[in-house]
Amino acid sequence: MTMATNILKRNRTRPGLNAGAKKKYSVSRTSRTFYWMVVPALILFLILHTLPTLTGMFFSLTNYAGYGEWDFVGLKNYANLFKDDRILSSYGFTFLFAVTTTIVVNVGALFIAILLNAKIKYQTAFRGIFFIPNILSVLIVGYVFNYLLSNNLPLVGQWLGIDWLSTSILANPDLAWLGIVGVTAWQSIAFSVIIYLAGLQTVPGELYEAASLDGASSWKQFWSITFPLIAGFFTINMVLALKGLLQAFDQIVALTNGGPGTSTESVAMVIYRGGFQGGEYGYQMANSVVYLVVIVVLSLLQMRVLQRKEVDI
Amino acid sequence: MSAPTINPSPRDAQAPGTRGGPGAQGKERRRSSINIPLTALVAVLSLTILVPLYFTVVTALKSPDQLGGTGFELPTSIHLENFAKAWELTNFPHALLISGIVTVGAVVLTLVTNSLVAYAIARNMHRPFFKALYYFFIAALFVPFPIIMLPVTKEMAVLGLDNPVGLFLLYTVYGLSFNVFVYTAFIKSIPPELEEAAIMDGASVWTTFRKVIFPILTPMNATVGILTCMWAWNDFLLPLVILSDPNTRTLPLVQYVFQGQFNTDYTTAFASYLMALAPLLLVYLFAQRWVISGVMRGSIK
Numbered sequence: 001m002t003m004a005t006n007i008l009k010r011n012r013t014r015p016g017l018n019a020g021a022k023k024k025y026s027v028s029r030t031s032r033t034f035y036w037m038v039v040p041a042l043i044l045f046l047i048l049h050t051l052p053t054l055t056g057m058f059f060s061l062t063n064y065a066g067y068g069e070w071d072f073v074g075l076k077n078y079a080n081l082f083k084d085d086r087i088l089s090s091y092g093f094t095f096l097f098a099v100t101t102t103i104v105v106n107v108g109a110l111f112i113a114i115l116l117n118a119k120i121k122y123q124t125a126f127r128g129i130f131f132i133p134n135i136l137s138v139l140i141v142g143y144v145f146n147y148l149l150s151n152n153l154p155l156v157g158q159w160l161g162i163d164w165l166s167t168s169i170l171a172n173p174d175l176a177w178l179g180i181v182g183v184t185a186w187q188s189i190a191f192s193v194i195i196y197l198a199g200l201q202t203v204p205g206e207l208y209e210a211a212s213l214d215g216a217s218s219w220k221q222f223w224s225i226t227f228p229l230i231a232g233f234f235t236i237n238m239v240l241a242l243k244g245l246l247q248a249f250d251q252i253v254a255l256t257n258g259g260p261g262t263s264t265e266s267v268a269m270v271i272y273r274g275g276f277q278g279g280e281y282g283y284q285m286a287n288s289v290v291y292l293v294v295i296v297v298l299s300l301l302q303m304r305v306l307q308r309k310e311v312d313i
Numbered sequence: 314m315s316a317p318t319i320n321p322s323p324r325d326a327q328a329p330g331t332r333g334g335p336g337a338q339g340k341e342r343r344r345s346s347i348n349i350p351l352t353a354l355v356a357v358l359s360l361t362i363l364v365p366l367y368f369t370v371v372t373a374l375k376s377p378d379q380l381g382g383t384g385f386e387l388p389t390s391i392h393l394e395n396f397a398k399a400w401e402l403t404n405f406p407h408a409l410l411i412s413g414i415v416t417v418g419a420v421v422l423t424l425v426t427n428s429l430v431a432y433a434i435a436r437n438m439h440r441p442f443f444k445a446l447y448y449f450f451i452a453a454l455f456v457p458f459p460i461i462m463l464p465v466t467k468e469m470a471v472l473g474l475d476n477p478v479g480l481f482l483l484y485t486v487y488g489l490s491f492n493v494f495v496y497t498a499f500i501k502s503i504p505p506e507l508e509e510a511a512i513m514d515g516a517s518v519w520t521t522f523r524k525v526i527f528p529i530l531t532p533m534n535a536t537v538g539i540l541t542c543m544w545a546w547n548d549f550l551l552p553l554v555i556l557s558d559p560n561t562r563t564l565p566l567v568q569y570v571f572q573g574q575f576n577t578d579y580t581t582a583f584a585s586y587l588m589a590l591a592p593l594l595l596v597y598l599f600a601q602r603w604v605i606s607g608v609m610r611g612s613i614k
Contacts, residue, residue: 030512030518031437031440033517033518033519034433034436034437034443034518035433035442037429037430037432037433037518037522038430038433038434038443038446041426041427041429041430041486041489042446044482044486045450045453045486045489047468048465048468048482048483048486048487049453049456049461049465049486049487050453051464051468052460052461052464052465052468053456053460053461053464055464055468056460056461056463056464059464066463112355112358115351115354115355115358116355118348118351119346119347119348119351120347120348120351120352120355121347121349121352122352124602126355126356126359127605128601128602128605129359129362129363130359130362131601131604131605131608132362132366132594132597133362134543135543135547135593135594135597135604136547136590136593136594137546137547137549137564137565137568137589137590138547138549139547139549139565139568139569140565140568140586140589140590143568143572143582143586144365144368144369144583144586145365147372147579147583148365148368148384151384152368152383152384152385155383155384186361186362186365191608194605194608194609194612195608195609195612197609198609198610198612199612201609233612236612243455243457246457247457247458247459249549249550250549250550250565253549253569267459268457268458268459268550271459271460271462271463272459272462272550272554275462275463276463276466276554281463284463285460285463285464288457288459288460288462288463289460291457291459291460292455292456292457292460295455295457296455299455
């Protein structure tokens with residue numbers, strides 16, 4: 001990044017002007033312009049992102065209900081969180097859901113991406129089809145599948161004579177989460193497929209040629225060539241998927257609305273409901289801070305573990 | 314929606330050349346060795362995507378008494394009045410307008426501002442201020458929205474920004490983290506000599522950005538524009554908390570609000586869902602290839 005100095009050199013060679021004055025003027029003006037380019041955005045970001053984050057952290061130490069008076073309560077909100085069954089169960093559900101879905105999405109997406117990258121007919125058209133779910137509203141997809149899972153899947157269950165599938169799984173407290181996993185995976189795979197496809201295209205074909213000559217099976221080729229080379233994309237996908245899924249909200253609103261009971265309430269949903277409707281502003285802010293820490297720690301851990309497995313060509 | 318009936322033949326012919334995935338070995342051999350069983354497998358798998366879409370379409374076309382059976386039968390008679398009813402009930406044109414304003418606003422403002430910020434950062438990474446700013450934006454990627462949700466709702470109400478304008482402003486600002494990341498990676502690969510030449514000719518930094526850099530950024534602009542468009546159009550939680558006036562509801566928000574009124578009137582509900590999904594689906598139908606390559610480009614950074 002030696003642009004400023006380059007400009008300096010150029011200006012110095014310009015005839016006719018007071019070289020010294022020109023150089024100072026130009027450099028400071030250029031760099032001032034760069035500051036002008038970022039400062040308004042920075043201010044807006046501070047006001048609309050940083051300030052709310054800090055306000056939230058501040059109110060997590062109070063008993064603020066979202067309106068009226070408030071007092072400092074120290075870390076009481078935090079202590080109460082760990083004794084609150086609803087909060088604990090929302091974390092339990094959210095982890096179970098996010099981890100399961102992350103695995104399903106990545107295995108499914110990698111499989112589909114490899115298929116789409118193979119020598120198949122109508123490759124472009126199929127890629128186009130598999131990406132469709134990603135352009136649909138999560139909420140609306142949830143509503144459509146709500147109907148399918150409540151009305152059509154039980155028919156399949158009855159036809160197959162499977163007991164637990166003969167009634168709506170969304171109405172079953174033990175199985176509702178699986179419905180949410182399925183619908184979310186249906187939609188999330190689309191995006192991951194594209195990232196994996198991008199990754200697969202960075203793998204040089206000659207490597208496979210050499211491996212084929214050596215008589216390596218496709219399975220072996222995948223694990224010893226493909227996977228190590230796209231491990232970076234695997235990391236990105238795993239981190240993005242887990243981080244996104246830990247914040248699940250829309251699809252749960254559409255599928256179960258947290259039910260039956262509170263069995264599928266996600267953390268984001270508890271924060272929304274408690275904070276907006278339950279008069280638990282301060283308390284839910286403490287919940288949010290814990291949630292922030294959880295997401296940051298998990299993402300960093302994931303990156304550390306996964307990045308160790310990456311290889312470069 | 315009869316699935317993107319994209320004419321695959323001319324595009325397919327190009328694909329191997331432009332993409333060249335693994336197995337780009339022997340270009341001659343390639344065309345002849347299309348794997349038929351794999352193609353069949355992919356076709357079967359694609360049904361998992363197409364069948365729910367088909368189901369949505371046929372349900373929206375039925376009358377309530379045709380809903381029995383497996384639900385996958387073709388409608389015995391077509392009931393377009395479902396769409397008329399949903400159109401009236403949800404005031405579709407209005408919601409469409411709001412969603413359009415929010416999405417277009419978010420995309421335009423994001424492209425103009427985020428690229429500018431990224432440019433300034435990318436060209437000044439040697440300065441501590443810009444470097445710190447870069448990492449500050451990246452760090453914000455890890456902050457989950459729910460922690461901001463409650464305070465920002467209050468803040469936007471106080472600022473009088475609890476409306477579509479405030480909404481697209483938020484998309485623009487919240488998009489900075491990711492977009493700056495994607496743009497800077499790209500800008501770093503542009504040789505600085507290009508700008509130096511422009512500046513030598515007496516252009517200001519602003520003009521240089523507008524005339525030289527922004528046009529070079531076109532592929533990245535496409536990526537960022539597509540991602541922002543899909544985000545702003547489909548988002549539900551942010552409009553839910555920010556928009557206070559019932560007259561400014563976006564399309565997903567309208568589906569949520571009318572859920573109670575649709576009640577068991579599934580055919581109207583599905584017509585309404587389909588109308589809300591249709592605009593982006595139509596755009597995608599025509600720009601499908603562009604969208605996918607745009608998203609791919611974003612992920613390689």
